[in-house]
Amino acid sequence: MQDYQVIPITAADVVPTAEQMRAAGRMLIMIHGYVNKDGQKVVSYEYATDKGIASYSVTGADALPTISTIYSTAAEWPERELNELIGVEFTGLDTSVRLFLPDNLLEGNGQIMVTPLEELRAKNVEAKEK
Amino acid sequence: MTYTIPIGPYHPALEEPVHAKLYTDGEIISDAEVFVGYNHRGIEKLAMERNFIQTIVLVERVCGICSHSHALDYAMCVERIAQMDVPRRGQYIRVIIAELERLHSHYLWLGIACHLLGHDSLFMRIWDEREVIMDMLEKLSGNRVNYGMVIPGGSRRDVNDSQRQELLELLEHIVPPVDRIKDILLNDKTVAMRTQGVGVLTTEDALRLGAIGPHARASNVKIDVRRDMPYCCYDEFDFDVPVWESGDVFARVVIRVLECYESVKIIRQALENLPEGPINLGNKIPRVPAGEVVSLHEAPRGQLVYKLVTDGGPNNHRLSIHVPTFRNAPTIPTMLRNNTVADAGLIIASIDPCFSCLDR
Numbered sequence: 322m323q324d325y326q327v328i329p330i331t332a333a334d335v336v337p338t339a340e341q342m343r344a345a346g347r348m349l350i351m352i353h354g355y356v357n358k359d360g361q362k363v364v365s366y367e368y369a370t371d372k373g374i375a376s377y378s379v380t381g382a383d384a385l386p387t388i389s390t391i392y393s394t395a396a397e398w399p400e401r402e403l404n405e406l407i408g409v410e411f412t413g414l415d416t417s418v419r420l421f422l423p424d425n426l427l428e429g430n431g432q433i434m435v436t437p438l439e440e441l442r443a444k445n446v447e448a449k450e451k
Numbered sequence: 452m453t454y455t456i457p458i459g460p461y462h463p464a465l466e467e468p469v470h471a472k473l474y475t476d477g478e479i480i481s482d483a484e485v486f487v488g489y490n491h492r493g494i495e496k497l498a499m500e501r502n503f504i505q506t507i508v509l510v511e512r513v514c515g516i517c518s519h520s521h522a523l524d525y526a527m528c529v530e531r532i533a534q535m536d537v538p539r540r541g542q543y544i545r546v547i548i549a550e551l552e553r554l555h556s557h558y559l560w561l562g563i564a565c566h567l568l569g570h571d572s573l574f575m576r577i578w579d580e581r582e583v584i585m586d587m588l589e590k591l592s593g594n595r596v597n598y599g600m601v602i603p604g605g606s607r608r609d610v611n612d613s614q615r616q617e618l619l620e621l622l623e624h625i626v627p628p629v630d631r632i633k634d635i636l637l638n639d640k641t642v643a644m645r646t647q648g649v650g651v652l653t654t655e656d657a658l659r660l661g662a663i664g665p666h667a668r669a670s671n672v673k674i675d676v677r678r679d680m681p682y683c684c685y686d687e688f689d690f691d692v693p694v695w696e697s698g699d700v701f702a703r704v705v706i707r708v709l710e711c712y713e714s715v716k717i718i719r720q721a722l723e724n725l726p727e728g729p730i731n732l733g734n735k736i737p738r739v740p741a742g743e744v745v746s747l748h749e750a751p752r753g754q755l756v757y758k759l760v761t762d763g764g765p766n767n768h769r770l771s772i773h774v775p776t777f778r779n780a781p782t783i784p785t786m787l788r789n790n791t792v793a794d795a796g797l798i799i800a801s802i803d804p805c806f807s808c809l810d811r
Contacts, residue, residue, distance in 0.1 A: 323680045325531070325744050348674075349661060350745065353758045355769035367745050367758070372680060374745045394781030395661025399773070406495075421488040421810060434769075438500055441493070 324373025327365070332382040335366065339388040339396075342368045349392045350374060352399035354407045356434055362407050387414040405430050423448065452477060458795060460489045466563065467806040471783070471799060478791045483784040490810035498770040503529050503603055504736050506767060513772065514808040515596045516559065519545075519552045520750035521757075521772070522601040527682060528759035529603040532742040539726040541605030542684045547618075547721045548591065548600050549683070549748075550714040554625075555584040556751030557665075557707040557714075560803040561632070564704055567797045568645035573635055580628045587621055590614060605731025615722050622719055626712070633708045646701035650786040650798035653698055660782045664753015664775045665710060666802050668694045669702035676749040687724075688717045700801045707803075736765075750775060752803050774808035 330338060342349070350367040357363050357380070364385060365378040379385065389397035390413065400411045401420040408430045410416075416430070436444075454475045460468035468489035474482040494513055498506050510525045511518040523545055530537055558581035565574040585595050591610060592598035600607050610618075636642055652662065657670035667674055675692040677685040693709035695702035741763040748755045753775030760769040779802040786798050 323682055323745075323747060327743065350747070350754075351756045351758065351771065351773040353745075353771045355760055355771075358762060358768075365758075367756075369680075374680075374747070376743075376745065393660050395778060398777060398781055419488065421491050423488070423491070434496070434499075438496065441496070 324370065325376065326370075326373070327376045327378055330377045330379055332379055332385050334377070335379065336386050336388060336391070338366065338377050339391045343391050349388075349395050352396060352403060354403040354409060356407055362409055364403065364407075364409055382409070384410040384412055387411040389414055406434050453481075456792060458799070460486075462796070466800075467804070469780075469799070469804070469806045471787075471795070473787065473792060473795055475792055478793070480787045480790055480792060480795065483787040483795075485780055485783050487780065487806060488810055490807045492811065494811040495770055495772060498767045500766060502736060502765045503739055503767070506770065507601060507603070508599075510770075510772070511597050511599070513774075513811055514805055516556050516805060517552060517750045517752065517755070517808070518597045519548050519600060520748055520755050522599075523549060523683070524746050524748040524750075524755050524757040525759070525770070526601045526603045527746040527748070528744050528757050529737060529739055531744040531746065532759065532761055533603070533737045533739045535604050535732055535737060537605050538729045538731065539684060540609075540728045541730040543721045543725050544606040544608075544610055544730060545601060545683050546685065546688070547610065547718055548588070548598060548606075550718045550721075551584055551588050551591075553714045553751040554711055555581055555588070556803075557711055558584065560800075561636075561704065561707055563800060564700075564797070565642075567800055568642060570639070570641055573632070573639075576628075577632060580625075580632070583621060583625060587618060590617065602731055602734065603737050604733065605729070607731070609730050610722075610725065615725060619719065619722050622715055622722075625715055629708065629711050629715075636704055636708060642704070643701065645794075645797065646704060647697070647699060649700045649794050650790055650801055651697070651699045652782055652786050654696075656782070656785050657698065660785060661778050662782050663778045664749070664751075665706045666703065666753060666775075666779045666782070668692065669706040670698035671696045674754075676747045676754050680747055682746075682748065685717075688720050690717050700797060703801045703803075739763075752776060752805060752808075753779065772811055774805065774811075776802070776804045776806065776809040780804060780806075780809060 348369040354364040361381040363380050365376045404416045456473040458471045460470045470486040472484045510521040513521045562574045562577040652670045654671045657672050673694050690713045739761050743760040745758045756773040758771040762768040
């Protein structure tokens with residue numbers, strides 16, 4: 322069974338934690354994000370430990386420093402994806418081009434996770450008709 | 452002369468749509484960019500409106516090749532949050548299907564690699580052998596793809612004694628063809644000329660860019676979730692994690708052949724030691740409390756990551772899927788640099804990309 326541990330951190334801890342993990346040779350498994358029931362953005366950085374995963378979680382931050390300078394593309398693509406999905410800004414990361422979502426679906430970022438599916442379907446049809 | 456050459460999104464050398472821009476100096480690629488998103492289906496968004504049984508069906512359709520991997524990883528997330536103790540027989544059956552899936556996925560890619568490097572007779576030979584694996588999967592699950600063998604709490608279908616004996620006999624017939632395929636791939640001049648020293652990813656670059664799976668192991672990075680963070684009783688099986696030093700397309704070919712032997716070894720052990728007992732905890736929709744968990748599975752292309760967040764309700768609050776190609780695709784520009792345009796298709800294909808998985 323893989324161990325899983327959640328460790329709450331602040332936005333200021335993101336880079337020092339990444340540097341510490343990189344120095345220890347720990348793999349960045351994923352960067353995950355969602356909007357909780359209180360409407361706060363939650364971003365977690367999942368690192369491999371000896372027998373499992375440590376999840377360093379930041380709650381309520383709209384902007385975070387990028388760790389792509391430390392973990393290269395292993396962090397860059399997940400950060401760009403999260404910027405599209407939940408609208409978190411990653412300081413120092415170029416998000417001018419969308420990674421996954423079509424350019425003509427929804428203006429701006431961060432709406433897709435909070436927009437009801439029916440509304441999204443209608444917008445998708447509208448975008449295709451244009 | 453410098454040129455910008457587009458490849459894709461639709462191109463004969465690509466099995467799925469992806470777009471790459473090659474910046475070349477004459478025939479030599481000086482830099483490249485990769486653009487994805489052509490298969491985006493909003494699976495993660497759809498999962499937010501599905502319950503824990505419906506989601507199994509949904510995630511199996513993320514990918515047609517590694518559908519069992521997706522269902523297995525999702526089920527492990529649900530089981531962890533709901534504290535379900537999966538019966539050992541159910542775990543063993545999951546392992547058997549997972550390794551058969553690895554075999555047919557590796558055969559599929561080896562065939563495509565041979566086709567791309569101009570060895571079509573070997574391509575047909577490998578795909579012919581792949582049919583044996585597909586038949587085995589069909590015997591066990593009733594399907595050639597999307598096996599539907601996983602439910603939260605175990606496996607959906609059992610493996611009876613006659614199936615077990617039949618599979619053990621079929622396994623005996625898998626190894627000799629792999630020996631012959633390995634012999635050709637390792638010694639054929641055409642294969643060597645098209646793959647050796649082509650699309651090199653050094654160990655240092657593999658670690659820096661976060662490459663995973665067979666792609667990383669071909670660059671001498673010894674990582675494998677089955678060994679490093681065992682799950683599904685993988686710690687009860689004896690198998691090796693092969694690595695290769697050269698980091699080129701040839702290494703990626705060799706690694707996948709060597710991994711076929713390890714998968715056969717695991718399947719044989721699982722069939723010979725299949726525990727008695729139930730295969731699952733029943734077919735009811737599980738009650739899943741609020742929680743979050745990350746689950747890792749070594750899919751055929753590398754580490755598959757699922758993160759599930761639940762809020763105590765009937766549906767997933769958030770499901771995140773990070774597939775191996777998500778980690779390996781960003782290594783493509785590094786591999787392409789200083790290679791010729793003619794090799795670009797083969798180099799892109801050499802990570803065994805699944806852009807349907809990647810885009811979700």
